[in-house]
Amino acid sequence: MRLSILVVLVTLYLQSCNSKKDLGLIEGTSHCDSTLESDTISIKSLLSPYQQRLDTTTGVFVLEDGGTSMISRAWWTSHATKTIDIQYFIFSTDNIGLIACDYLVKAAERGVKVRILIDDIMVNAEAEDLMKLNAHHNISLKVYNPGANLGKSLLGKISNLLKDFRSFNQRMHNKTFIVDNTLVITGGRNIADEYFDYDHEYNFRDRDIMLVGKATNQVTGSFEQYWNSDLSVDLNQLTDYRIEEADVRFDLLHEYACNPENFWPEVRDQLVGYPTFFRSINDSNQMVWLENIEFVVDEPGKNDGTEGLSGGGVTTSKLIELINDSKSSVDIQSPYLVTTELGKKVFKAAIDRGVKIRILTNSLASTDNAEAFSGYQKDRNELLEMGVQLYEFKPDAKVRTEVMNSALENNEDFNPIFGIHAKTMVIDSNVSVVGTFNLDPRSANLNTECFVVVQDSFIAKSITNHFEIETGSENAWTITKDFNPDSEVSKSKRVKTWTRKILPKSIL
Numbered sequence: 001m002r003l004s005i006l007v008v009l010v011t012l013y014l015q016s017c018n019s020k021k022d023l024g025l026i027e028g029t030s031h032c033d034s035t036l037e038s039d040t041i042s043i044k045s046l047l048s049p050y051q052q053r054l055d056t057t058t059g060v061f062v063l064e065d066g067g068t069s070m071i072s073r074a075w076w077t078s079h080a081t082k083t084i085d086i087q088y089f090i091f092s093t094d095n096i097g098l099i100a101c102d103y104l105v106k107a108a109e110r111g112v113k114v115r116i117l118i119d120d121i122m123v124n125a126e127a128e129d130l131m132k133l134n135a136h137h138n139i140s141l142k143v144y145n146p147g148a149n150l151g152k153s154l155l156g157k158i159s160n161l162l163k164d165f166r167s168f169n170q171r172m173h174n175k176t177f178i179v180d181n182t183l184v185i186t187g188g189r190n191i192a193d194e195y196f197d198y199d200h201e202y203n204f205r206d207r208d209i210m211l212v213g214k215a216t217n218q219v220t221g222s223f224e225q226y227w228n229s230d231l232s233v234d235l236n237q238l239t240d241y242r243i244e245e246a247d248v249r250f251d252l253l254h255e256y257a258c259n260p261e262n263f264w265p266e267v268r269d270q271l272v273g274y275p276t277f278f279r280s281i282n283d284s285n286q287m288v289w290l291e292n293i294e295f296v297v298d299e300p301g302k303n304d305g306t307e308g309l310s311g312g313g314v315t316t317s318k319l320i321e322l323i324n325d326s327k328s329s330v331d332i333q334s335p336y337l338v339t340t341e342l343g344k345k346v347f348k349a350a351i352d353r354g355v356k357i358r359i360l361t362n363s364l365a366s367t368d369n370a371e372a373f374s375g376y377q378k379d380r381n382e383l384l385e386m387g388v389q390l391y392e393f394k395p396d397a398k399v400r401t402e403v404m405n406s407a408l409e410n411n412e413d414f415n416p417i418f419g420i421h422a423k424t425m426v427i428d429s430n431v432s433v434v435g436t437f438n439l440d441p442r443s444a445n446l447n448t449e450c451f452v453v454v455q456d457s458f459i460a461k462s463i464t465n466h467f468e469i470e471t472g473s474e475n476a477w478t479i480t481k482d483f484n485p486d487s488e489v490s491k492s493k494r495v496k497t498w499t500r501k502i503l504p505k506s507i508l
């Protein structure tokens with residue numbers, strides 16, 4: 001166990017050493033005068049044709065590509081009038097992160113109250129940079145379960161890990177974005193380049209879901225519970241660094257976002273055209289209006305420790321219930337597939353009653369997590385023997401050209417690896433689950449998670465159509481007892497994954 005703790009700690013430390021950009025930035029040529037937004041459409045006017053529906057139904061639209069998901073967040077942020085509440089596991093101050101910060105600051109400057117809740121362990125930003133945001137009188141920032149990263153030395157991190165391994169690993173994996181208690185975006189995407197197809201080396205094939213109307217109350221209620229939890233600590237309590245609002249050069253942040261080298265004109269054109277896009281998905285019935293949408297979310301803290309590293313939560317129980325109730329089919333996308341004994345029993349019982357289970361996960365060539373893949377390797381043949389159909393995503397999947405942001409593709413000659421990050425389930429061609437839950441013990445027992453359950457055949461068919469494409473031979477390998485594509489990677493990566501087999505599955 002001591003070796004496994006050391007491996008986990010070193011992994012976390014190396015992850016925290018990724019390159020970050022400084023919110024201080026540098027002065028340069030002014031670009032903002034040429035990028036003034038002339039959009040006069042408000043959220044109220046955009047939603048006015050659907051006003052009678054908003055109180056009793058929820059508009060549902062699945063955000064498949066990173067570009068549309070980014071533009072959606074940007075437009076709603078730039079048009080918020082009252083509140084913006086966001087909750088993320090990863091918030092990086094890379095290009096996407098800085099532009100997101102710019103939009104949040106501009107909203108705050110308009111008088112919008114902005115609340116940001118981030119988990120501590122994977123914050124890819126310095127405490128000082130976050131304090132600059134927190135200095136704005138309309139922005140409040142809290143950190144969930146601190147002690148693993150911000151304000152801690154490496155020695156302090158080690159000490160906290162050794163003192164309480166379970167608590168150290170209890171993370172908030174939720175991702176929610178709420179504007180004016182009217183619009184919600186939730187799903188797999190964090191705030192960083194690789195979740196919106198902007199990284200030059202590695203990007204994620206991810207999925208979000210957009211909700212407008214009635215169901216936003218459920219998500220807002222969950223955010224309030226987390227915001228007011230004892231586990232959510234004001235950033236000011238975690239560092240001695242202090243800065244006054246008057247001393248923060250937000251104008252430099254605005255200049256960064258105005259610079260066409262950082263935020264291309266093609267993307268701004270999409271932003272201006274967003275109301276037309278929103279109306280088009282409604283007029284073409286791609287946005288489905290439903291009376292009952294279920295937002296399933298764990299309570300802060302989740303596992304109370306009475307059952308060690310196991311114990312589950314609300315989201316775990318709900319997924320088991322959905323699979324237990326399945327009649328004909330279960331299609332799953334999960335970047336990490338580390339099955340517990342309970343999970344295998346649930347799969348086996350479903351298969352024994354005639355349910356067809358198909359799972360698309362990352363291959364060794366496409367995964368960003370060798371530790372999780374090592375856990376999957378241990379059970380791959382057992383899953384095949386019980387009848388699970390397995391597919392592993394190719395790093396050069398052809399489908400990436402369809403979901404990749406077109407502006408980046410047209411401006412840059414690059415060919416990044418793509419890996420699955422979508423956490424999705426479709427049951428009996430009617431029930432869809434879109435959220436943050438990975439099929440691994442960490443999501444089941446340690447991390448808090450959230451997802452949306454939608455009962456609608458159109459939404460289910462839409463997601464399934466993508467699943468069928470992404471499990472095709474151009475995009476994925478079909479795994480059998482006699483074939484897997486592990487040999488497609490370098491020997492060093494295979495050895496690295498093999499050495500990770502020493503880690504107990506309960507922490508993967």
